[in-house]
Amino acid sequence: MNADITRPRRLALFNALENNQIILIFANSEQEGIEKFHQDNHFLYFTGIMVPDAVYCLGKLQNRQIEHLFIQRGIPEREVWDGKKLSAEEAKSSTGMESVKYLDEFYTYLNSYCPGTEKIWSNIGNPQIGKPLNYPSFMLKPLRKIFPAITIESINNLVRGMRSIKSEWEINQMQKAINLTGDGFLDVLHQAKTGMMEYELEAILYYRMQRNGVQKWGFAPIIAAGINATTLHYKQNNSCIAENDIVLMDIGASYLNYSADITRCFPVNGRFTARQKAVYDEVLGIQKAIIDTVKPGVSLTFLNERTNELMQEALIRLGLIQTKEEFRRYYMHSISHHLGMDTHDLGARDSILESGNVITVEPGIYIPEEKLGIRIEDDILVTEDGHVNLSSHIPKEIAELEAIRQEALK
Numbered sequence: 332m333n334a335d336i337t338r339p340r341r342l343a344l345f346n347a348l349e350n351n352q353i354i355l356i357f358a359n360s361e362q363e364g365i366e367k368f369h370q371d372n373h374f375l376y377f378t379g380i381m382v383p384d385a386v387y388c389l390g391k392l393q394n395r396q397i398e399h400l401f402i403q404r405g406i407p408e409r410e411v412w413d414g415k416k417l418s419a420e421e422a423k424s425s426t427g428m429e430s431v432k433y434l435d436e437f438y439t440y441l442n443s444y445c446p447g448t449e450k451i452w453s454n455i456g457n458p459q460i461g462k463p464l465n466y467p468s469f470m471l472k473p474l475r476k477i478f479p480a481i482t483i484e485s486i487n488n489l490v491r492g493m494r495s496i497k498s499e500w501e502i503n504q505m506q507k508a509i510n511l512t513g514d515g516f517l518d519v520l521h522q523a524k525t526g527m528m529e530y531e532l533e534a535i536l537y538y539r540m541q542r543n544g545v546q547k548w549g550f551a552p553i554i555a556a557g558i559n560a561t562t563l564h565y566k567q568n569n570s571c572i573a574e575n576d577i578v579l580m581d582i583g584a585s586y587l588n589y590s591a592d593i594t595r596c597f598p599v600n601g602r603f604t605a606r607q608k609a610v611y612d613e614v615l616g617i618q619k620a621i622i623d624t625v626k627p628g629v630s631l632t633f634l635n636e637r638t639n640e641l642m643q644e645a646l647i648r649l650g651l652i653q654t655k656e657e658f659r660r661y662y663m664h665s666i667s668h669h670l671g672m673d674t675h676d677l678g679a680r681d682s683i684l685e686s687g688n689v690i691t692v693e694p695g696i697y698i699p700e701e702k703l704g705i706r707i708e709d710d711i712l713v714t715e716d717g718h719v720n721l722s723s724h725i726p727k728e729i730a731e732l733e734a735i736r737q738e739a740l741k
């Protein structure tokens with residue numbers, strides 16, 4: 332992600348600002364402990380750099396633009412431990428910004444900008460009751476005391492429109508994440524056996540992804556055999572896969588912080604039972620019908636309402652419910668969300684689709700009493716004249732899945 336990619340984004344961001352407003356986007360802080368460093372998505376989107384403990388500052392004050400990047404100052408004695416820090420010159424050339432300062436100057440600059448500032452947009456997220464302040468909120472805390480008149484608002488509300496329309500470059504990153512996830516899924520189809528643990532399938536997937544440059548999952552992978560698939564956010568992945576289980580895998584690599592989000596299900600013994608097939612066919616039919624309706628101008632609300640109708644009919648056909656009102660017993664979630672750097676990306680739940688959006692389409696039926704959960708999820712790009720299914724090459728037809736499994740089990 333170089334300056335040619337991030338510079339136009341910063342220009343659009345500046346144009347979204349009203350007079351006497353400042354944007355402060357904090358990079359993630361260096362993590363102690365076992366986790367590798369991963370960057371804040373807003374910070375990466377606008378700067379393109381993977382360094383911890385930095386701040387991007389953009390303001391429109393008295394109708395003049397101010398823009399600085401604050402980075403950590405290198406400490407020569409630490410270099411043998413941590414390596415060299417990004418220098419100011421390197422930061423300038425990778426971001427295309429002219430003014431790079433050090434973090435120890437941050438509050439001095441900020442204090443000089445605050446008188447007259449009406450609003451600060453920052454990546455404070457949604458404060459959660461009972462949880463500690465996140466890093467940006469912590470950094471802005473002194474300011475709230477000294478300049479109580481300044482409104483501090485989540486930057487999500489400013490950049491939602493920008494981030495939900497993907498550029499060609501972004502779509503290419505997402506396609507890579509999707510393809511590597513699909514390759515990993517095919518490896519699983521070829522290697523899974525009855526009696527394996529769910530985490531073994533997780534390892535097969537991650538091996539393929541990491542060997543191809545993926546540094547992290549887009550989200551905690553769900554590898555759920557049998558009844559585990561009826562727990563929507565199951566992520567223990569530590570059960571043994573039994574003979575007649577369907578394995579549900581809701582998985583997505585993150586490639587340069589762009590996330591895939593794919594769900595596939597397969598029978599571990601190579602063949603769906605008649606009942607498993609019937610449920611699978613209903614979910615697949617609904618998924619295809621909903622994907623067909625995706626085009627600019629259609630709302631996510633419409634997709635949800637249409638799914639609910641189709642689901643009611645399907646569940647009655649399957650003999651699971653008698654009246655339409657009962658359908659939430661077996662289908663509890665919504666059909667779609669925006670996908671991008673965040674797996675649940677910026678974009679309102681009731682948004683109207685525009686060309687350049689990427690959304691998931693993911694109906695499911697969950698029947699604990701039959702130890703069966705089926706969800707099928709693809710990643711759909713909205714285009715001028717309809718849509719493109721970015722994950723259409725990842726097998727989901729029953730005949731295809733059975734053929735690959737039976738070949739693998741020979």
Ligand SMILES: [Mn+2]
Pocket residue numbers: 592668691693708
């Ligand atoms: Mn999803």
